[in-house]
Amino acid sequence: GENVEQHPSTLSVQEGDSAVIKCTYSDSASNYFPWYKQELGKGPQLIIDIRSNVGEKKDQRIAVTLNKTAKHFSLHITETQPEDSAVYFCASGGAYKLSFGAGTTVTVRA
Amino acid sequence: GAVVSQHPSRVICKSGTSVKIECRSLDFQATTMFWYRQFPKQSLMLMATSNEGSKATYEQGVEKDKFLINHASLTLSTLTVTSAHPEDSSFYICSAKGQDFYSNQPQHFGDGTRLSIL
Numbered sequence: 001g002e003n004v005e006q007h008p009s010t011l012s013v014q015e016g017d018s019a020v021i022k023c024t025y026s027d028s029a030s031n032y033f034p035w036y037k038q039e040l041g042k043g044p045q046l047i048i049d050i051r052s053n054v055g056e057k058k059d060q061r062i063a064v065t066l067n068k069t070a071k072h073f074s075l076h077i078t079e080t081q082p083e084d085s086a087v088y089f090c091a092s093g094g095a096y097k098l099s100f101g102a103g104t105t106v107t108v109r110a
Numbered sequence: 111g112a113v114v115s116q117h118p119s120r121v122i123c124k125s126g127t128s129v130k131i132e133c134r135s136l137d138f139q140a141t142t143m144f145w146y147r148q149f150p151k152q153s154l155m156l157m158a159t160s161n162e163g164s165k166a167t168y169e170q171g172v173e174k175d176k177f178l179i180n181h182a183s184l185t186l187s188t189l190t191v192t193s194a195h196p197e198d199s200s201f202y203i204c205s206a207k208g209q210d211f212y213s214n215q216p217q218h219f220g221d222g223t224r225l226s227i228l
Binding site: 045100103 | 153203217219221222
């Protein structure tokens with residue numbers, strides 16, 4: 001089955017700085033790569049996704065890049081704010097189900 | 111749009127009790143729903159996938175007689191934890207996705223159910 005590795009497991013950044021989270025996947029057939037943000041006691045919330053026919057996607061302060069050849073994708077958060085503090089999960093999959101990374105706990109220091 | 115409602119948010123009950131958790135898609139038709147289990151500070155572990163009107167597909171190691179899943183309509187799926195024991199205590203989360211023949215639709219998650227078995 002699909003194996004998704006996510007790094008780092010924890011990330012502490014100063015408010016206003018950028019945060020980068022990286023994931024690799026194993027199944028070359030995967031063609032859909034969403035990112036989720038999970039706050040304490042809540043379910044994951046989709047923040048951005050990318051499909052295999054594009055290499056980059058941006059939505060305000062959030063961007064995702066995809067390198068299908070190397071089988072890795074990254075989340076970039078610019079101008080971080082305290083409300084960006086949460087656990088972020090990458091995921092990889094196709095038409096049926098997703099495999100999730102282990103998560104990255106992001107802390108934005110004021 | 112794409113709101114998924116999960117109830118109850120928290121359940122505390124005695125060992126041996128059966129517990130039902132509901133997952134509803136409020137503003138879209140969910141042809142597929144997923145049930146996950148999440149342990150503290152860990153990732154989401156897929157338990158089963160259910161398609162409306164058909165039997166759920168369980169992941170390896172998940173007991174189908176223990177975790178009963180029903181997806182009777184395009185907006186509702188239920189997970190029943192039968193004869194729950196303390197080791198079943200966990201955070202259970204559902205997700206739902208609509209159908210699109212041309213591209214993958216995102217999974218949208220409920221806010222989870224914290225199950226505590228005494």
